Amino acid sequence: MGSLRLSNVSKRFGKVVALKNMSLEISDGEYVVVLGPTGAGKTTLLKIIAGLLKQDTGEIYIDGVKVDDYPPEERNVSLFFQNFALFPHMTILENVAFGLKVRGYDSREAENRALEALRLMHLDNRAYSYPRELSGGMQQRVALARTIITGASILLLDEPLSQLDAKIKSELQYELRDFVKNLGLTALHVTNDVEEALALADRIAIINRGEVVQVGTPFEMVEEPKDVFVAGFMTDMNLMEGIVEEVSTNSVIVDIGNIKLRSSRKGSFRRGEMVIVGVKSKDFKVQKADGELVCRIEDSIFSFKYRKLIVCFDNGLRVQVKTDKSGLEKGAYVSLRVDPNDVYLFPCPKGGLRAAIAEITGVS
Ligand SMILES: Nc1ncnc2c1ncn2[C@@H]1O[C@H](COP(=O)(O)OP(=O)(O)O)[C@@H](O)[C@H]1O
Ligand SMILES: [Mg+2]
Known part of the structure; x- marks a missing residue:
């Protein structure tokens, strides 16, 4: 299971309002893309859901349970960081297994799971390579493998395709969606790339200055933009x-x-x-x-x-x-x-x- 509900979540940093009364519901198995310009509050939103940052007001529910007081590892979510970095001195397998080892899994169990995640990303044949030996697209896949390995039902993806060139991006885009759907996961993916949002999302939520402006299917967003901001953006x-x-x-x-x-x-x-x-x-x-x-x-x-x-x-x-x-x-x-x-x-x-x-x- 992996449903997610935000109710009136707000967050400020000093004078900057990063999120303002944000409410959003995501069903189990749904792929939702939050789309907005840089500075709209996307990363803040994901960090709050992941439990890395505490909101000022509002609640977060995962599978109907209020998780505001839960630590990150008990929230059933896994976060893919916007500026992911692989450890250069570790093999691909070690990179993917690292998070599990830190959490106390024994080495063999962690590596078995890591291999399984790499298989899903079609990278098991590169398990013993080092990051520098892999292309940008492959490194991105390794980072994705690291995100899914935790077994969480909800993936929080912070601009997961942003550092890729156009061709690899469109390939990985479809793989990513397929993969989330095949495993029955729920995805909350944030980006400022409209084409990416249109290609991937079951529903898009467009945000601006920390507020949800409009939520709808890609078709609805393009055909019925509710204001100039959405029209101009989409x-x-x-x-x-x-x-x-x-x-x-x-x-x-x-x-x-x-x-x-x-x-x-x-x-x-x-x-x-x-x-x-x-x-x-x-x-x-x-x-x-x-x-x-x-x-x-x-x-x-x-x-x-x-x-x-x-x-x-x-x-x-x-x-x-x-x-x-x-x-x-x-x-x-x-x-x-x-x-x-x-x-x-x-x-x-x-x-x-x-x-x-x-x-x-x-x-x-
Ligand atoms: N730790 C922080 N301290 C101060 N301001 C921050 C911090 N994190 C984010 N902000 C501000 O909050 C707003 C939203 O940032 P962010 O969530 O990173 O947006 P996005 O990911 O959509 O680009 C921006 O104005 C940003 O400068
Ligand atoms: Mg960001």
Whole structure:
């Protein structure tokens, strides 16, 4: 068993609020990714759950039992550290077995378990190598073996794939999920990498400044972001400041410096209100210039499956468009179309769009 519940957990370091009334429930066997920019409170959260750090207020329950007064080794959790380090002078096997020996397992039992964990990570044939003889991806697997060996049902993974290059990362990503699922473990994995979260998670919890902003399946997070922060973090939406010009029963027209976009997504907005308009780059359709939403192609960048256009309107507004059309040359004039159902509207956050974007990129 391995269910986990956080109830209103808060933690501050002096003036810094690292976690603020954080509540989150994870079912037995679920893979949950907590996603947030650097400084959002992810490592603090895992340390508190692991018992390495004490929260100021709130409770933690594991399998329904309040564990706030339990020491780390009695919590049924195992933590993979963000900046893991293997002991350079120990073999892979010794590295993995070390934690068990420290806990009083006899040498043979510890090494048998370590070998089993290495087998799961497809590394048993490297048991007698030294860390320096292994690639970065392999070392990461060793660190994972060390995390799972304890037999805990809940894995707490702090950016476990962050030090890997893209190709190894995507391989290990699927292995990691498979492995957690096959062993029936529960995973709480924290990262600032959106693609990683989308690929791995049963559910994603996005956090910002120590608070949960939204929880949902990867699909829900991408299709129904609840505010500008989530939209900007999870998707490649073009975000634009606009003013609500007209409100009718089923749609809202927004003016973005003389560019009018109609949105038919639900939400309540008032005439004259400042809003943030969001359109995903794939949802702009490019067609021959016809007098409406005319813009000029400033740049055209070829990518794997599509072309990314940077287009500029007369009023200076720039947006990104993904298209699979060919023959769209730099300097050409085109018109854009967008289905009103693909035009997202969000209340304008305090400080406007600029402040929201700074928060997403972690620059403040
Ligand atoms: N031991 C500490 N002392 C003071 N401030 C800390 C300490 N640990 C974390 N913080 C602060 O708490 C906030 C959250 O940090 P952290 O949990 O490490 O975020 P993340 O892992 O999401 O990058 C940051 O502002 C960080 O500077
Ligand atoms: Mg961290």
